[in-house]
Amino acid sequence: GAGVSQSPRxxxxxxxxxxxxxxxxxxxxxxxxxYQQALGQGPEFLTYFQNEAxxxxxxxxxxxxxxxxxxxxVSTLKIQRTQQEDxxxxxxxxxxxxxxxxxxxxxxxxxxxx
Amino acid sequence: KQEVTQIPAALSVPEGxxxxxxxxxxxxxxxxxxxxxxxxxxxxxxxxxxxxxxxxQTSGRLNASLDKSSGRSTLYIAASQPGDSATxxxxxxxxxxxxxxxxxxxxxxxxxx
Numbered sequence: 392g393a394g395v396s397q398s399p400r401x402x403x404x405x406x407x408x409x410x411x412x413x414x415x416x417x418x419x420x421x422x423x424x425x426y427q428q429a430l431g432q433g434p435e436f437l438t439y440f441q442n443e444a445x446x447x448x449x450x451x452x453x454x455x456x457x458x459x460x461x462x463x464x465v466s467t468l469k470i471q472r473t474q475q476e477d478x479x480x481x482x483x484x485x486x487x488x489x490x491x492x493x494x495x496x497x498x499x500x501x502x503x504x505x
Numbered sequence: 506k507q508e509v510t511q512i513p514a515a516l517s518v519p520e521g522x523x524x525x526x527x528x529x530x531x532x533x534x535x536x537x538x539x540x541x542x543x544x545x546x547x548x549x550x551x552x553x554x555x556x557x558x559x560x561x562q563t564s565g566r567l568n569a570s571l572d573k574s575s576g577r578s579t580l581y582i583a584a585s586q587p588g589d590s591a592t593x594x595x596x597x598x599x600x601x602x603x604x605x606x607x608x609x610x611x612x613x614x615x616x617x618x
Contacts, residue, residue, distance in 0.1 A: 433608030
């Protein structure tokens with residue numbers, strides 16, 4: 392596609408519900424990152440994929456957070472038993488390959504947990 | 506642990522003014538540094554990417570400089586326009602692998618017509 396696409400754009404969940412956030416990276420992009428951005432803060436790293444391999448998940452805040460990219464393209468970030476502190480914008484980014492390249496970000500999914 | 510600080514947190518300037526946004530980082534062992542723009546409710550748009558071996562990058566009215574030894578970068582915006590109003594984020598990539606970016610909290614810029 393023309394850019395990184397994320398859905399849904401907004402998600403409201405009741406505390407305790409499970410949610411799934413989708414990221415469709417730019418076609419052919421090997422690297423995919425998930426970031427969490429709280430209000431008034433910079434994005435914070437959650438996890439990174441190279442193709443289908445999850446190479447770094449050190450930023451996931453708890454075992455309630457799970458991410459997958461089974462075919463090396465679309466990725467899903469799942470949050471189980473959501474808590475109010477999970478409320479944030481979840482950003483997905485992709486790049487073709489390599490550390491020397493720019494990251495392209497999606498518009499994010501704004502998650503509100505009530 | 507790498508920390509990125511951006512000063513000021515917010516800035517308001519009249520249209521046409523030249524301005525400088527500042528970014529500092531605690532560990533000079535960075536691979537590259539990127540400046541991003543974020544509009545309200547939107548994702549991030551990459552503006553400039555400076556590799557660790559470079560000292561500056563230019564794109565149109567934007568110029569970014571990098572001084573690794575002092576742990577600083579500046580983003581210079583010439584002849585500011587109302588359309589430049591946004592939050593500007595600085596991010597460094599640490600290490601030599603495909604490591605994640607570490608972001609500052611951003612500078613919220615308002616250009617007044």
